[in-house]
Each structure stands twice: as C-alpha cells, then as structure tokens.
Amino acid sequence: MTTQQADSTAQSADLPAAITAVPYHIGIIMDGNGRWAQARGMPRLAGHQAGVDNIRRILEHCVRRGVKVLTIYAFSTENWRRPPDEVSGLMRLLGLTIQRQLNELNRNGVRILHSGRMEGINKHLQKQIMHALEVTKNNDRIILNVAFNYGGRAEILDAVRHIIQDGIPPEALTEETLSSYMYIGELPDPDLIIRTGGEWRLSNFLIWQAAYAEYYTTPTFWPDFDEAELDKALIEYSHRERRFGRVLNP
C-alpha cells in the first residue's frame, strides 16, 4: 500500500486522554543496545539480549494501545560489517528467541512476518523463520514484522528485479505496483517511525514506505524504552497534522 493511510481508530478502553490518534503501523529503529550495555560494563551482546526482552514489553503495549502492525529493525544489511562475534551473536539471538517465544507469541495472537533477504542467513535459522511465519499465519491480533537482514535499498532493488522478471512494461508501473513488490507488499505504510538511542537518521529502514510517516526520536536507549516512553511518542504523534502533501483547510 502507498501513502495516505488513515489512522486506526483509537478503540482501547484504557487509552489516556492525551492519545487521540493511534498509528496503525509503527516502525521502530531499536538503537542503543551497545551503549546501554557499555554503560553497565557489560558486553554488547548483553545489550542485544536486553533489547530482545524489551520487544515483548513494547509489543504488549502496542496491543494495549490498538496498534495493528509493529515493524522492528533487528538486523540490517549493513550490520554484517560488525565484528563477527556480534554478527553471530545476533543470529543466535534470533534463533533462540524464536525457539523460546514462538509458542507464547502464537497463543497471544501475534502474526510474525519477515522483511529482508533470506540469502546470507544460515539454513537452520532460515527454517526457524519460515516455521514462525507458517505457525502464526492465521493470527490477527497484531503483526510483528521483523526486519532482519533488511535494507531499504536492497528491498527496492529486489522489487525492481522482480518487476523486470515479471515483464511489467514501464508505462504500466505505478507506485502501487512497486509497493506491492516490497518484501511484505500487503502491509500498509508505517504511520510513525520511532528511533531510540538519540540519532536522527533512517539508516536504510523502510525508505520507500516511510515517505509520509511521522518521525519521533528519543535519546533513551532501546532496552530502557518502556510503556511510558511509547505513550510519549503516541502523544507526540497525536499532535502531528498529517497532510500527505495537501492543504487541510484551503
């Protein structure tokens, strides 16, 4: 889907009065795990483990607030450049997380999706990912879209390659068609992109889909980004005027 997504209607009974608009789709750049760990004299991987633990807390709060899709940036195509220990640690963490949490996620109605390239991921982990997608495919409480081995430029490149392979003529190509060739073509565009850890950049995350997203950044490191922090982002989002290029009151 392309731009101009309507916000989901805020239906949650316990919605604070200050949250007047709930994004249908939130994307999160979960930055700051390494610095969180270093500040505690711990190895960087301990920060990533704390980051994984936090996903659950935020996912649950998203359900509470009525968010329908959460996309998390877990491993980028550029993250292969990190020290080999950290790369293999992140791979192992995804496998362990699927192993330990899949049943509970499934019981709680979470549908898992994967955005990214399978090539490069080891065969065993690929199987675990495919299994998680298959087991949860009929769930509809919330979608957890895990961007793993994901890059926005790689995604656009892959889409263009498939479009050419399918023989779509240039004059027939529309924004909607290109959107439908993204890794998860049926997902609505993100309404809100949150970046923790204090940086102000997109780092190749959903660069096509986030064209009209609202941005929110906080210095808080990802493992410390709790329910109250998410509510702060939702309150800020509630104050944004989304115009999608239009004039609202001409």
Ligand code: FPP
């Ligand atoms: C950035 O922190 C974080 C990442 C590289 C991705 C986030 C990864 C996780 C939360 C864990 C893996 C997730 C799954 C689902 C297995 P950073 O290392 O860049 O932190 P820094 O900027 O403080 O160094």
